[in-house]
Structure formats: structure tokens, C-alpha cells
Amino acid sequence: MTAQIRGPVGSTQAGILGVGAYRPVRVVSNDEICERIDSSDEWIRTRTGITSRRFAGEEETVVSMSVAASEKALAQAGITPDQVGCILVATVTHLYQTPSAAAEVAHKIGATPAAAFDISAACAGFCYGLALASDMVRGGSSRYVLVVGVERLSDITDAFDRSTAFIFADGAGAALVGPSDTPGIGPVVWGSDGSQLDLIRQEESWEDAFRREDGPSWPHLRMEGNPVFRWASYEMAKVAQQALDAAGVTAEDLDVFVPHQANMRITDAMARAMGLPETVAVARDIAEQGNTSAASVPLALERMLEAGQAKSGDLALFIGFGAGLVYAAQVARVP
Amino acid sequence: MATTEEIRSGLADIVNEIAGVPAEDVQMDKSFTDDLDIDSLSMVEVVVAAEEKFGVKIPDDEVKNLTTVGDAVAFIERAGS
Numbered sequence: 530m531t532a533q534i535r536g537p538v539g540s541t542q543a544g545i546l547g548v549g550a551y552r553p554v555r556v557v558s559n560d561e562i563c564e565r566i567d568s569s570d571e572w573i574r575t576r577t578g579i580t581s582r583r584f585a586g587e588e589e590t591v592v593s594m595s596v597a598a599s600e601k602a603l604a605q606a607g608i609t610p611d612q613v614g615c616i617l618v619a620t621v622t623h624l625y626q627t628p629s630a631a632a633e634v635a636h637k638i639g640a641t642p643a644a645a646f647d648i649s650a651a652c653a654g655f656c657y658g659l660a661l662a663s664d665m666v667r668g669g670s671s672r673y674v675l676v677v678g679v680e681r682l683s684d685i686t687d688a689f690d691r692s693t694a695f696i697f698a699d700g701a702g703a704a705l706v707g708p709s710d711t712p713g714i715g716p717v718v719w720g721s722d723g724s725q726l727d728l729i730r731q732e733e734s735w736e737d738a739f740r741r742e743d744g745p746s747w748p749h750l751r752m753e754g755n756p757v758f759r760w761a762s763y764e765m766a767k768v769a770q771q772a773l774d775a776a777g778v779t780a781e782d783l784d785v786f787v788p789h790q791a792n793m794r795i796t797d798a799m800a801r802a803m804g805l806p807e808t809v810a811v812a813r814d815i816a817e818q819g820n821t822s823a824a825s826v827p828l829a830l831e832r833m834l835e836a837g838q839a840k841s842g843d844l845a846l847f848i849g850f851g852a853g854l855v856y857a858a859q860v861a862r863v864p
Numbered sequence: 865m866a867t868t869e870e871i872r873s874g875l876a877d878i879v880n881e882i883a884g885v886p887a888e889d890v891q892m893d894k895s896f897t898d899d900l901d902i903d904s905l906s907m908v909e910v911v912v913a914a915e916e917k918f919g920v921k922i923p924d925d926e927v928k929n930l931t932t933v934g935d936a937v938a939f940i941e942r943a944g945s
Contacts, residue, residue: 576903756924759908794905 544713549601578793582819619654652851654823698819702827715776
């Protein structure tokens with residue numbers, strides 16, 4: 530009764546120590562997409578900035594892609610799997626209610642008995658996960674946290690829907706978060722707007738789809754492009770600015786801007802609305818990767834590092850936004 | 865409230881900034897999509913900028929009725945009065 534609880538003790542600051550990516554092998558051109566929809570390579574490029582995207586093959590599962598990306602992130606961070614205290618997988622395409630993808634990923638990379646759970650925050654999943662990981666490290670729940678963003682959106686995209694067939698794609702990105710001497714991850718600015726639930730959604734529940742009287746059907750992802758474009762380009766520009774303010778930095782201080790790769794036009798409109806200086810390198814991974822929802826921010830960061838557009842120690846701004854609607858943004862140091 | 869020509873000219877500046885179309889091409893009879901090559905995503909940006917510039921609200925379901933520059937100018941005039 531009089532015993533005191535000893536509260537958890539964490540690290541003073543957290544940072545991203547390593548990042549890794551897995552891109553499916555199969556490259557799908559716009560022309561191939563146009564075999565099933567009435568559109569053209571030129572229209573897709575102009576409308577979205579996408580020239581090609583990656584679709585996962587049978588062997589490239591949500592779990593296997595997560596494992597591959599995770600192993601690279603751990604290697605870059607110089608951390609072994611047994612040191613990982615928690616694995617968080619952000620995804621909406623692990624098509625099992627249970628067990629989580631994270632539990633299997635933890636087992637396969639040799640991180641058992643790490644804590645493991647999935648989160649469902651659509652295209653904001655990685656930024657949500659990064660915020661949780663930062664809090665866990667600083668709060669003392671886990672010294673090292675693996676955050677994975679992974680999707681097989683091709684599983685739930687209607688190849689015959691001319692408003693979405695060319696957008697969504699597959700892949701995985703991972704970040705290892707751990708203690709840092711200086712603040713490596715800024716405060717998250719995040720939230721939701723459930724009044725706009727209908728803008729991006731799975732069209733019906735699995736139960737409704739499978740128990741139809743005229744036989745089971747497969748529910749697909751539907752999206753209302755124009756209202757989403759407006760929300761993302763303008764409302765999210767405000768959220769991005771708030772994340773800069775929360776971290777005590779300005780757009781002039783930034784080296785790198787990594788928004789969720791929803792659409793190149795959104796990226797450009799958002800950068801314009803923020804008044805982003807020309808000196809800031811902007812992520813454009815969507816051009817050859819497509820929109821990979823929760824995976825898009827870590828994949829885009831990895832590409833910038835590979836291409837030399839971002840380097841270790843750079844100041845970056847991440848922002849994710851998507852179905853829910855939900856959003857999250859934070860400033861962070863590039864590992 | 866601004867004159868018809870002031871609104872047209874203000875809109876022309878917006879279209880020029882967003883889509884790179886020369887301001888003098890943005891005349892009342894021109895269709896945004898057919899003549900000025902402005903797609904629906906650029907229209908969203910034009911509408912947001914026009915709302916800010918002219919202090920009006922242009923609802924999403926109204927935008928599809930604004931086929932020509934003249935339609936947009938007329939809407940802004942009505943909304944601002």
C-alpha cells in the first residue's frame with residue numbers, strides 16, 4: 530500500500546539512427562496501367578508526376594518487405610536485432626486481423642522478445658510511428674524502436690478504376706530510433722478530421738463484401754482526388770509550418786523536405802503554400818515508386834540519401850497525411 | 865468591390881503564377897480547360913488563390929460550373945456584392 534512505484538526512466542533525447550528501404554522488383558510502366566484504364570502515359574505524368582511504380586510479387590509480402598527494410602535500417606544504425614525493444618509496423622494492407630505483422634517481423638529478424646504492434650494511420654502511419662517511437666525512447670518504454678512503414682496497396686487497388694489505378698504502389702521503409710545526444714526528433718504536430726472520412730476509404734467492410742447475396746466481392750480503395758488535393762496542399766501546408774514552429778526552426782533552416790509522396794502536384798503546391806526556399810531539397814520518389822502510403826516517407830528519405838540529395842545530419846521536415854483523414858508532421862535530423 | 869476588368873486582371877495574374885499562362889491570354893471568353901490548358905488540380909489552386917485575393921468563398925461543387933474566365937469573374941462579382 531505504501532510502496533512507491535518506480536516510474537520508467539528514458540533517454541533525454543531521441544533520434545533516427547538508421548534508415549532502410551525495400552522496393553519490389555517489378556517495375557510497372559504507365560503504359561501497362563493504361564492497358565486497363567482509358568488514360569495515357571502523358572496524362573498520368575502531368576497529373577501525378579509518376580512515370581513508373583513498383584508492384585510486389587507473390588513472395589514480396591508485407592512481412593518480407595518489412596524484414597528486408599528493417600535489416601538495412603539496423604545495419605546502418607549499427608544495432609543488432611537483439612537490442613531492439615519494440616517493433617512498430619504502420620500499414621493498412623496486412624490483410625489479417627491478427628496476429629500483427631510486427632510480431633512476425635520481430636520473430637523473423639531475430640528480435641524476439643521485442644514488443645510488437647501494428648498501427649493503422651494510413652499515409653500518416655510512418656510519421657505517427659516516428660512520434661510514438663520518439664516518446665517510447667524518451668519515456669523509457671524501449672531504448673531502441675524499429676518503425677516500419679509498409680504497404681501492398683496493389684492488393685486493394687482496382688486496376689480498372691481510372692481515378693486510382695495509376696497512383697497506388699508497394700514497398701517498405703524502416704527507421705531505427707534510439708537515444709541521441711542532441712534532439713534528433715522534434716515535437717509531432719498531429720491530428721485527425723473524421724468529418725472527411727469518406728474522401729479516402731475502403732469502399733465496404735470485408736464482412737459486407739464477402740457476405741453479399743450474389744457472391745463475395747473484393748472491396749477496393751476509393752479516393753476523391755480533388756478535395757483531397759485541396760486539403761493536402763493547403764491545410765497540410767499549415768500543419769507543416771506548425772511542425773517547424775514546434776521544433777523552433779524556420780523553412781530557411783531546413784535542408785530537406787520529405788512529404789508523403791501522394792502526388793507530385795501536391796508536393797509542389799504544398800512547397801509553394803509554405804513558401805519553401807529553393808535551397809531546400811524536396812523528395813520526389815513518387816516519380817518511380819508511386820504512392821506507397823505508410824511506406825512513402827521512409828522510402829523517399831532513403832532515395833534522397835542514396836542520390837546524395839540528403840546527407841547525415843541534415844535538418845528534415847517529414848509530413849504524412851491520408852485516409853481518416855489523419856495527419857502528422859515533425860522535424861528530424863537525417864541519420 | 866473591384867470592377868469587372870480588375871477582377872479579370874487579378875485572375876489573370878493568379879493563372880499566370882500558377883499555370884504559367886501569359887496574363888493577356890486570360891480573357892473573358894476563354895475556357896480554362898480547352899483554351900488555357902488548366903486541369904482540375906490547377907483549378908483548385910486558382911480557386912484557393914482567388915478566394916484569398918477577392919475575399920470570397922467558392923464552394924467545390926461550384927467550381928465545375930466555372931468553365932470560362934467570364935464565368936469565374938461573374939461568380940466573384942456576385943459573391944463579393
